[in-house]
Structure formats: C-alpha cells, structure tokens
Amino acid sequence: MRFRILLIATLFSTVPVVAQNAPPPVSVAHLEGVVETLEVRFPPSPEESGTEQVRGAAQWAQSFLRAGASGVQLRFENISFDADEYFEIEIVDANGANVQTLTPEMLAGRTALWTNIGRGQSLGVSVYGNRNGSLSFELKSISFDRRGMVLESIIGQDQRQHLYEYGGDLLDTVSRVSGAVAKLSMIKNTPNGPKRYVCTGFLVDDSTLVTNEHCVADQEACANTKVIFGYEYNRIGQIPGMEQYDCLNVRTVNVELDTAVLELAGEPGKRWNSLPLADQPAQDGERLFIIQHPAGEPKQISDSDCTVFESISPGRQSRSDFAHMCDTLGGSSGSPVFNVSGEVVGLHHWGRDISGRYSRSNRAVRMELVRTLLSPVQPVPEPPADAGPDTQINIGVDAGSSPDAGGSVDGTGSN
Numbered sequence: 009m010r011f012r013i014l015l016i017a018t019l020f021s022t023v024p025v026v027a028q029n030a031p032p033p034v035s036v037a038h039l040e041g042v043v044e045t046l047e048v049r050f051p052p053s054p055e056e057s058g059t060e061q062v063r064g065a066a067q068w069a070q071s072f073l074r075a076g077a078s079g080v081q082l083r084f085e086n087i088s089f090d091a092d093e094y095f096e097i098e099i100v101d102a103n104g105a106n107v108q109t110l111t112p113e114m115l116a117g118r119t120a121l122w123t124n125i126g127r128g129q130s131l132g133v134s135v136y137g138n139r140n141g142s143l144s145f146e147l148k149s150i151s152f153d154r155r156g157m158v159l160e161s162i163i164g165q166d167q168r169q170h171l172y173e174y175g176g177d178l179l180d181t182v183s184r185v186s187g188a189v190a191k192l193s194m195i196k197n198t199p200n201g202p203k204r205y206v207c208t209g210f211l212v213d214d215s216t217l218v219t220n221e222h223c224v225a226d227q228e229a230c231a232n233t234k235v236i237f238g239y240e241y242n243r244i245g246q247i248p249g250m251e252q253y254d255c256l257n258v259r260t261v262n263v264e265l266d267t268a269v270l271e272l273a274g275e276p277g278k279r280w281n282s283l284p285l286a287d288q289p290a291q292d293g294e295r296l297f298i299i300q301h302p303a304g305e306p307k308q309i310s311d312s313d314c315t316v317f318e319s320i321s322p323g324r325q326s327r328s329d330f331a332h333m334c335d336t337l338g339g340s341s342g343s344p345v346f347n348v349s350g351e352v353v354g355l356h357h358w359g360r361d362i363s364g365r366y367s368r369s370n371r372a373v374r375m376e377l378v379r380t381l382l383s384p385v386q387p388v389p390e391p392p393a394d395a396g397p398d399t400q401i402n403i404g405v406d407a408g409s410s411p412d413a414g415g416s417v418d419g420t421g422s423n
Contacts, residue, residue, distance in 0.1 A: 037223045038338035040304045041079070041153035041204035043195060046072070048147040050135060066098075066134040073130040074152040079193075080131045081234075083149035084110075085120040088142070095137030102128025108252075122151070124252040125193060125234055151195060151204045153304070167312040168302060168335050172243045174309050178297060181350040182309060187280040189344060191239050191301040192223060195232040206304035208343040209235065209270070210352070212285065212382060214277035217270045219342030220357045221261050224268045230255040235272055237280045240307035247306060251276070260381050264325050265373050266357045267381055283344060286351035289376050290316045290330045297346050298356060302337030310334040317369035323358060328377060330354060331369040345372045 050068055074080055082099070089095070089112060097110040107126040115121075123131070129152075137143065171186055188211040195202050209219035217235060224230055238249035253272045260269040290296070297311040314334035323329030332345060336356060345354035354372030 037194065037196070037205035037207050037220075037341060038303060039203055040193070040206040040339070041077075041151055043083075043149050043151045043202040043204065046082075046147045046150050050143070050145050050147075066136055067139045069132065069134040070147075071130055071132040072147075072150055074150065075129055077129040077152035077154070079125045079127055080129065080150065080152045081125045082123045082131055082133065082147055083120070083151070083195075084123070085146050085148045087115055087119050087121075087145045089115070089144070090142040093138070093142050095135060095141060095143050098134045098136065099123050099126065100132045100134070101126035102130045104132075107131065122195060122232055122234070125236070127247070127250070149202070151202075153204065168308045168310050168337075171240050171299075171307050171309055174311070176311055178311065178348060181346075181348070182297065182299070182311075185281075185283055185344075185346065185350045186240075186299050186307065186309075187237065188277065188283045189299045189301075189307060190217065190276075190280075191236040191304060191307075192219060192342065193234045193236060193304070194224060194229055196229060206301065206339045207341045208301045208339065208356075210342070210344040211272075211277045211280060211282040213282050214275040215272050216259070216277075216282075216382070217255075217272055218344075218355060218378065218382075219268050219270065220355070221263055221266045221268045222357070223342050224255065224258065224270060225261055227258050230258050230270060233270075235270075235276070237276055239301065251279070262381055265328055265355075265377055265381070266324055267355060267373060267378050269381055284351045285375055285379050285382075286347055286349075286353045288353075289374060290319055290332075290345075290347070290353040292316055292319045294319075294353075295348050296332055296334055296353070297348075298332075298334045298336065298340070298343050299346070300336060300340040300343035300356070303339040305337075305339070310336065320374075321371055323371055323373060328373055329358065329371040330374055331371050332356075333369055336370055345375075 048070060052068065072080065072082065093112055095112065099107040099109070101107050108124040135143070171182070174182060190209050192207045192209050194205045194207070196205055207219055207223035209217045211217050224233055233255040235253045235255060237251050237253070239247060242248055253274050253276050255270050256273050257271040258268060259271050294316045296314045296316060297309060298314065299307060299309050301307055314332065317331040317333050319330050320327050321329045321331040332354070334345070336343070341357050343356040344352040345356050347353050353375050355375065355378050356370065356372045358371040
C-alpha cells in the first residue's frame with residue numbers, strides 16, 4: 009500500500025507542519041474562513057437614510073457581498089429595543105432564501121449574536137416594523153469562507169465518498185446513523201484577529217453533542233458556534249435540508265481525552281436522531297467507518313480499507329486512543345468512528361505522524377473512556393494487569409483548563 013501526505017497551499021495563512029510523535033503544544037481546529045470588520049448602524053443617520061433605496065414593506069435593507077464565498081454570516085452587536093417593541097429582522101441568502109428571522113422573543117436578553125450562515129456569496133438584511141420604533145443595532149463583522157491549507161491524513165489512495173455516492177454493504181447502517189453527524193462552524197479569537205474554524209460532532213441524545221476539546225473548549229467558543237445538520241449533497245448536487253442550531257452550554261470538557269460535551273438549543277436529536285455508543289472497545293483489525301465533514305465540506309464517509317490498526321495507542325495520554333486506517337482531513341476532528349453495527353467506538357481527533365509507528369494511521373479517543381464523561385455512574389475501565397505504571401488513564405473533568413494545554417491535530421498539524 010502506498011502512503012502519502014498532501015498539502016494544498018493557503019491563500020491567507022501558513023499552518024506549520026507539526027510532527028505528531030508527541031502531542032504538539034497547541035491544538036487547533038481547521039481554519040475555514042476569515043472575519044472582516046463592518047461599521048453599519050440601524051437606524052442609520054439622516055445622511056445615510058437619505059441614500060437608501062428600500063422597496064416594499066421593509067423600513068431598512070442592506071446586502072453584503074463577498075465575491076467567491078460559499079457561506080456568509082454577520083455579527084450583530086449593541087442590540088437594543090423596548091420591551092413592547094414589535095419587529096422582524098429577516099436574513100436572506102444570495103438566492104433570496106430565508107436564512108434566519110430575528111424577533112423580539114429571540115433577541116430577549118441578548119445584546120450580540122452571530123447570524124446563521126447563508127449559502128452563497130452574499131447576505132441581505134431587512135428590518136420590518138414600526139418606523140419610529142426603539143430598535144437599534146450595529147453590524148460589526150462579516151465572516152465568510154476562504155479556502156486555505158488542507159492538511160490531509162489520507163492512508164494510501166483517498167477513498168472518501170460523499171454520502172450520495174456510497175453504495176457499499178453498510179448502506180442501511182450508514183443511512184440510519186448519518187443524520188446525527190453535524191458540521192461545527194466556530195468563530196474564534198486569534199492573535200491575528202477572529203477567524204472561522206470547522207470541526208465535526210455527533211449527537212448522543214436529543215440535545216447533547218460530542219466533539220473535541222480543541223474545537224470547542226469553553227463557553228465563549230460555544231456562544232460563537234453554529235451546529236449544522238443536513239449539510240450533504242443529494243444525487244443531483246443540491247443541499248436541500250440544511251438546519252442550524254446554537255450551542256447553549258459546555259456541559260463537560262476533558263483536556264486529557266480531547267473531548268467536549270455540548271448542550272444544543274432546539275433538541276435537534278428529535279429530528280436528526282442520536283447515536284448508540286458501543287459496549288465493547290475496538291479490536292485490532294476490526295472493520296470501521298467514519299462519517300465526517302472533512303475541511304468543512306458536505307458530509308462524507310470513509311469506509312474502504314478503514315480498520316483498527318492498533319486497539320490501544322497513545323494520544324494525549326499514553327493509552328487513551330486507538331489507531332485507525334480511515335481517510336480524514338482537517339475538519340474531521342470530532343467525527344464518530346463506527347463499528348459495522350453503527351455503534352460509536354471512537355472520537356476521531358488526531359492525524360498520522362510524519363514518521364514512525366503511527367505514520368500510517370490516524371487516531372481516535374477510545375469511546376469506553378469518553379462515555380464515562382457522559383454517564384459518570386459507569387465504571388472506569390481498568391487497564392490490563394500487565395499494563396505497567398505508565399498506563400494510567402486520567403478521566404477527571406477539567407472544564408477550567410486552558411484549551412492549549414495539550415495537543416491533537418488531524419493531518420500533521422491542523423484539525
């Protein structure tokens with residue numbers, strides 16, 4: 009079997025190539041886009057309002073174009089209105105489809121938010137309601153995707169497939185579990201300003217989602233995260249059913265296991281289902297498959313030649329992971345690794361090393377360890393009797409730890 013590492017040049021940043029023989033000092037999610045500053049106010053000043061050409065019932069409208077983008081969102085700040093005010097703020101995408109409608113009930117108690125992401129290269133904002141009302145806000149930022157470096161963790165030939173292309177013997181199982189896998193789009197602050205990152209996550213009940221700690225490590229990251237279900241192509245190349253949900257709370261963060269457990273708004277599991285967790289750990293040579301959003305792309309599956317390389321491997325701790333041979337990209341972090349029954353056996357988080365034993369495999373956190381964070385009453389798995397003194401698994405919850413306190417990346421440097 010032939011093995012390779014492919015780097016695609018970046019347009020806007022340089023991500024260092026990091027050997028993964030030991031966890032790198034900083035964990036990073038996959039960079040998907042940029043954030044630019046806006047200075048737009050509502051209501052506009054008299055000088056500005058005189059130049060607006062608003063048609064129909066809207067009292068104010070503006071559109072925001074970023075040529076070449078495939079997804080755009082806006083940041084509202086300093087939102088203010090009286091308690092008895094009525095209004096609607098309609099957000100539409102480049103095709104005129106409704107992305108989100110903001111109402112007083114939705115905005116109660118909030119002074120700032122990121123809108124849902126609109127598909128295409130523009131977003132339009134229209135305000136409806138009392139022309140002499142009390143509503144005011146500022147549009148302070150616009151975020152949009154810009155293709156950058158993609159760090160691949162491909163084992164041999166790239167055998168990822170879009171879900172509509174898949175016709176393998178696990179089709180019924182894949183169809184049953186794929187809906188519960190979501191794309192996460194996060195705005196994160198960096199030394200060079202805010203950026204947009206992507207990961208993957210999956211539902212374990214109606215409102216609980218599991219992903220990696222290096223994707224969403226704290227409440228600030230949660231508040232700036234959109235969780236997107238149904239982001240996948242159908243057989244005619246359309247994405248017909250995308251739905252977006254907000255992250256409400258970080259329930260649990262564990263740095264050592266690179267795991268974050270999030271509470272979502274709206275109970276998406278009632279529509280998209282949730283995933284069963286395996287009772288038994290992954291075994292050497294066991295067949296697997298991964299459902300993922302590599303590089304933030306529409307949902308895909310890795311099934312061909314996707315097996316367990318080693319059932320107990322080092323990750324952020326000496327025995328926290330297993331190694332697998334499934335193809336992934338940056339952005340696949342947080343993906344569920346399934347056995348052939350459609351049960352989750354691992355939480356993917358780490359691409360292969362540049363050299364050495366794990367240069368031909370990726371890694372996932374063992375689900376028997378992750379599930380202790382979901383169900384504290386379950387017993388902690390005991391290490392084998394001959395495991396030695398360096399095999400202790402620390403599963404203590406540490407929600408206050410720094411998100412840079414450990415390392416796990418997908419594809420020699422970024423996830």
